Amino acid sequence: MAASKISLRGVAKSFGPKKVLQGIDLDVARGESLVVIGGSGSGKSVLLKCILGLIQPDAGSIRIDGEETVDLSDRGRARVMRKFGMLFQQGALFDSLKVWENVAFGPIQSDGMDPAQAREVALAKLGAVGLGPDIAELRPSELSGGMQKRVSLARAIAREPEIIFFDEPTTGLDPIMSDVINDLIVKCVRELGATAISITHDMASARKIGDRITMIYDGRLIWQGPVAEIDRSGNEHVDQFINGRADGPIRMQVRKL
Amino acid sequence: MNFPLVTLLGRMTISLLTEIGAVTSFAWTAIRQGMRPPWYSRQVLRQMLEIGYYSLPVVGLTAIFTGMVLALQSYTGFARFSAESAIPNVVVVSLTRELGPVLAGLMVAGRVGAAMAAEIGTMRVTDQIDALTTLSTDPFRYLVAPRLIAGVVTLPLLVLVADSIGILGGYLVGVYKLDFNDAAYLRNTIEFLQTMDVVSGLVKAAVFGFLITLMGCYHGYISRGGAEGVGKATTNAVVSASILILTFNYFITEAFFSR
Structure with a gap:
């Protein structure tokens, strides 16, 4: 098996008495698209933030291209972050900047690209997610939720990252716009x-954008497998989740992590 | 045995010390990161404009009416002792040493400190600060350090303007209402003013600029819980900056003028 692009061993994180991640072991191969499913408050977002270094895990190892990233120096972290792009759940666009400035933020501020050249890159990336140059001068607050997600996707791919994270990419969107975003994600990643x-907890999205699915429950990964096998996982937690049943072994987390 | 009052006092002390530690650590991180490249000079200029230029009307109005009231009140008091000639001295010393920096600081804390906490707090609760990190941009270097630099540089300039406008206010009341000779008023003002009066006021302004922007950034940065959290951050930023301004004002005055 080829070396993993991302490799987690024994990653644990607690907030006070609440154990959010309890020894996560995970490997993601280069070029693979993994979808992590799980209910609200199951630890999905914390898992992503640990990999990104936004949250420091209490224990465990996180390797990117074989390099240990837990306890990296600021400079080392900045170098590793260069490999990442991230689409946030709410878009997280900078509302003080215009649309094109949002997309060009990474190239200008982090890579030192000339603003005029970065604007061309931004327009090209906006085009890649189906947005014309006419919206480039608008502010994010002037856009619909779906358009904000697309701009956020354009920003995530602007620096042509090696790894892209998508945090609930279809949450809050209508089914058609969700499918548009899913198609764009598949296209951009490919x-x-x-x-x-x-x-995500959107199973239609998970089936469309993933090569492999893993389910997180109570801070542990309880099932992993190819997308095609999710319907015959043999795991009652997974069955309850993908069929959206209220009755079953999963008890929903009430408090947000 | 159970001593509820002692327990309460202990908890409050621990909470206060924890907060002081957290603010100091935040400030140290911002200074350390701010001294390393890349430097975001456009962000510094933008913040200088926000803190300095856009605060001019409110600080100017505060200063002119303070100078006018000071002249008027000094007159009603000093006239009893036939010491009206001391009015220009009182106005200029009060303004340059104390009222200029303190009132400008409090007004800027209300206007800029609140806006900073709200802006950074909103960025925090909408994941924009995390987004900065994922774009390889250190939030301390991009958001906090430019604001601290702008606060330290701009507030002294703002206080210089406030001092001048305040002295003008005192002059207008002195000459046009209290019938002072204009040349004598100006002569008294200039002769009595010492370099240390202005310097101490500017040092205070620089310290207040640091405290206002630090409180705005800190409370915004740690805000949690959506709109309510941002609202609390805004209130905390203004209240804590105001208290710190008054506290540090005493200690700086003591350092400069106590014998």
């Missing part, structure tokens, strides 16, 4: 040849 991890 074109870049990137490794992707998506977290």
